[in-house]
Amino acid sequence: xxxxxxxxxxxxxxxxxxxxxxxxxxxxxxxxxxxxxxxxxxxxxxxxxxxxxxxxxxxxxxxxxxxxxxxxxxxxxxxxxxxxxxxxxxxxxxxxxxxxxxxxxxxxxxxxxxxxxxxxxxxxxxxxxxxxxxxxxxxxxxxxxxxxxxxxxxxxxxxxxxxxxx
Amino acid sequence: xxxxxxxxxxxxxxxxxxxxxxxxxxxxxxxxxxxxxxxxxxxxxxxxxxxxxxxxxxxxxxxxxxxxxxxxxxxxxxxxxxxxxxxxxxxxxxxxxxxxxxxxxxxxxxxxxxxxxxxxxxxxxxxxxxxxxxxxxxxxxxxxxxxxxxxxxxxxxxxxxxxxxxxxxxxxxxxxxxxxxxxxxxxxxxxxxxxxxxxxxxxxxxxxxxxxxxxxxxxxxxxxxxxxxxxxxxxxxxxxxxxxxxxxxxxxxxxxxxxxxxxxxxxxxxxxxxxxxxxxxxxxxxxxxxxxxxxxxxxxxxxxxxxxxxxxxxxxxxxxxxxxxxxxxxxxxxxxxxxxxxxxxxxxxxxxxxxxxxxxxxxxxxxxxxxxxxxxxxxxxxxxx
Numbered sequence: 001x002x003x004x005x006x007x008x009x010x011x012x013x014x015x016x017x018x019x020x021x022x023x024x025x026x027x028x029x030x031x032x033x034x035x036x037x038x039x040x041x042x043x044x045x046x047x048x049x050x051x052x053x054x055x056x057x058x059x060x061x062x063x064x065x066x067x068x069x070x071x072x073x074x075x076x077x078x079x080x081x082x083x084x085x086x087x088x089x090x091x092x093x094x095x096x097x098x099x100x101x102x103x104x105x106x107x108x109x110x111x112x113x114x115x116x117x118x119x120x121x122x123x124x125x126x127x128x129x130x131x132x133x134x135x136x137x138x139x140x141x142x143x144x145x146x147x148x149x150x151x152x153x154x155x156x157x158x159x160x161x162x163x164x165x166x
Numbered sequence: 167x168x169x170x171x172x173x174x175x176x177x178x179x180x181x182x183x184x185x186x187x188x189x190x191x192x193x194x195x196x197x198x199x200x201x202x203x204x205x206x207x208x209x210x211x212x213x214x215x216x217x218x219x220x221x222x223x224x225x226x227x228x229x230x231x232x233x234x235x236x237x238x239x240x241x242x243x244x245x246x247x248x249x250x251x252x253x254x255x256x257x258x259x260x261x262x263x264x265x266x267x268x269x270x271x272x273x274x275x276x277x278x279x280x281x282x283x284x285x286x287x288x289x290x291x292x293x294x295x296x297x298x299x300x301x302x303x304x305x306x307x308x309x310x311x312x313x314x315x316x317x318x319x320x321x322x323x324x325x326x327x328x329x330x331x332x333x334x335x336x337x338x339x340x341x342x343x344x345x346x347x348x349x350x351x352x353x354x355x356x357x358x359x360x361x362x363x364x365x366x367x368x369x370x371x372x373x374x375x376x377x378x379x380x381x382x383x384x385x386x387x388x389x390x391x392x393x394x395x396x397x398x399x400x401x402x403x404x405x406x407x408x409x410x411x412x413x414x415x416x417x418x419x420x421x422x423x424x425x426x427x428x429x430x431x432x433x434x435x436x437x438x439x440x441x442x443x444x445x446x447x448x449x450x451x452x453x454x455x456x457x458x459x460x461x462x463x464x465x466x467x468x469x470x471x472x473x474x475x476x477x478x479x480x481x482x483x484x485x486x487x488x489x490x491x492x493x494x495x496x497x498x499x500x501x502x503x504x505x506x507x508x509x510x511x512x513x514x515x516x517x518x519x520x521x522x523x524x525x526x527x528x529x530x531x532x533x534x535x536x537x538x539x540x541x542x543x544x545x546x547x548x549x550x551x
Contacts, residue, residue: 021340025170032170033341038196038282038334038521057303059438063334063523147170 003068004134005064007085008124010050010073012042015121019071021124022050026135030055037063046077053134069093069132071124078103093129095120104131111166115159120155128162137164167201173336174199176304176343177269177329180311183351185290188269190218190229195281196333197271199468201243206286214243223248227255227266229282234264235372237363240313240486242266246273246287253291259326260388261297262373263362263512265318266326269297269311272434272485273333273519282521283333284485285433288495289462295388297395297463298329300434302419305343307331309412312351316402320356322394332435332485334521346410354409371544392464399461417466419458422448423473428533431470431499432483433459436517436524438482443529454533461497470499471506479536483529485518492543511539517546 006023010016017036024034036049052058053138066087072078074095082092094100095108106127108120117123122144129135140160146155169177178200181189189208207213216233220226225245229323230240244252249270257268270288274280288298297318310329318327331337348495364372376384396417403414421441423429428447431441437458447454456474459466474480484495491497496514503512515532518524528546535544 021170024340024342028168028342031342033339034170035335035339040281058341060442061339061435062439062525062527065526082284143170 003054003058003060004053005066005067006128006134007054007064007067007070008051008073009077009082010047011077011117012045014073015119016073017049018114019032019067019121020123021053022122022140022147023051023128023135024053025147026054026139030137031057033058033061034163035061038163069128069134071128073082073094073108073120073124075100084142093124093127093131095124111159111162115155115162117155117159123159124165126160130164137161169340169345171304171343172199172338172339172340173301173304173307173331174338175203176308177331177347178203178207179343180308181241182207182243183346183348184239184267184312184315184355185213186241188216188218188219188230188233189241190233191241192220192223192248194223194245196273196283196337197243197245197248197269199337200269223251224255227252227259227268229369230266231255231259231262231264234259234266235363236245237353237358237360237365238263239319239358239391240266241268243269243271246275248289249269249291250275253294255289256296256326257292261375261384262479263324263356263391264326265315265324267311267314267318268326268328270328270330270335271333271515272330274349276309278520279317280520281333283329284519285332285523286519288328288330288488290415290460292494295325297325297464298330299460300330300462302435302458304336304339304341305412308343309406309414310344310356311409312346312370313402313406313414315358316355316405317395318397319360320398323391323398324360324362325391325395326389326396330434334420335435337452339500350409354405357388366463375382396464415460416469417459417464418469418471418473419460420458420469421456421458423457425453426473427453427478428536429455429457429468429474429477429480430483430529430532431457431459431480431495433462433485433495438526439526440529443526443533447533448529452533462495462498465498465502467502467505470502471508473504474510474512475506475508477510479513481513481515481532481536481540483517483524483532485517486514487516487519487543487545510537513540514543515546516543524545531543
């Protein structure tokens with residue numbers, strides 16, 4: 001496959017970069033990169049993170065300008081300008097209970113709340129996997145087991161399961 | 167074992183495998199994660215090192231020099247202002263022939279204050295007698311944490327070694343890395359043994375003075391050690407390849423340079439994007455190539471001259487400028503061409519200063535402008551000489 005690129009948009013503390021990392025870590029068969037927009041970390045401030053997946057080594061470390069998928073974890077950060085960062089046929093997902101024109105709305109907040117998860121990152125990750133087919137549920141489980149603290153694993157896996165079943 | 171790690175984390179894993187006896191370091195962004203991980207490893211017992219908390223970078227390097235003079239393997243890490251604060255100790259370590267290994271996270275130097283990546287910190291200290299390597303990805307960073315000790319501590323070299331990682335773009339980017347088996351690393355890297363240390367049985371003078379009659383001889387010996395290092399680097403890479411299956415290419419890494427009309431010469435992670443654009447240009451019928459300088463010292467004079475001999479034009483892309491002249495990498499590359507009698511036009515592109523993202527369009531622009539004859543020095547984004 002050619003390089004697939006995902007942009008994660010959220011606020012500091014929502015776990016956008018963790019989602020980017022888990023997606024990269026989930027891609028154990030091929031090559032992947034994950035990085036945030038660099039700088040001091042501030043709770044509540046807008047952050048972007050990037051995941052790149054490929055079956056050949058990813059040598060381009062520049063920020064993604066044409067994404068296969070953009071995941072917006074906080075609907076207040078959605079702007080129509082984000083569509084200009086999508087490839088032809090790329091998908092923009094917004095965590096929202098309301099419809100967003102041209103984008104896919106997915107109410108990650110409700111799923112996270114049902115399972116008493118304080119952040120929506122793994123729920124959004126699961127939805128990105130389900131919608132794009134870029135990673136499977138099993139790959140996400142393996143990434144959670146490999147890279148999340150033990151006490152968080154079961155709850156997050158349950159959330160991922162819920163999204164893939166839903 | 168495969169793990170998804172940042173460049174900093176990967177480097178710390180490499181240091182755990184190399185197992186220095188003494189680590190003395192002071193945290194500074196974007197190197198901090200290395201220091202944090204190493205102190206955690208010492209704490210949980212997976213790394214048997216003496217971790218010495220120091221009050222400054224000047225003390226960090228002084229402490230490493232002292233420990234090395236006691237005959238043990240040492241490690242320190244820093245970045246930017248921290249490296250500059252160490253500057254007094256750098257030629258001390260080199261002149262004393264203490265094979266300290268240092269990780270430097272390449273970062274801009276103040277003022278204006280800036281924590282992001284460029285290479286003006288280490289390039290400003292090129293003449294202090296340290297071997298300088300620039301890694302391009304997290305795997306190379308990890309492997310260099312191990313290989314640097316083999317080279318620095320080799321009897322023919324006995325010279326301190328600085329491994330440079332691009333701030334953030336490498337230190338804070340996550341990717342899959344293979345962590346070699348500990349036993350096999352032991353096979354590759356034997357414990358440090360030296361006669362260049364304090365020894366009650368065989369007392370000798372260490373850290374002595376040398377006047378005008380003999381001083382230059384010591385400097386000549388340092389210079390010669392860098393020439394021998396070229397062979398030791400090759401030997402280290404051959405042995406590393408046999409044991410771990412990963413190949414490294416010595417002082418420089420070439421990509422499609424053999425028949426290239428236009429070549430970009432660069433350091434560190436920027437080479438990756440240059441390769442992507444070179445591939446694109448090749449598909450469009452332009453013969454583009456990339457030469458990544460891995461070692462600034464010892465410098466790949468022969469490799470550069472050979473790769474550029476038949477090119478129509480070449481350009482250096484560097485995150486550095488030596489005010490009043492050109493970038494330091496450019497000056498070094500130009501000298502390599504001059505010695506070899508290669509007259510390929512060579513241009514200098516200064517970019518990525520203070521962490522500015524280098525884009526696809528920037529690299530395309532370099533390839534296109536060198537064909538047309540660019541100014542000698544171009545500040546990317548400003549475009550004036």
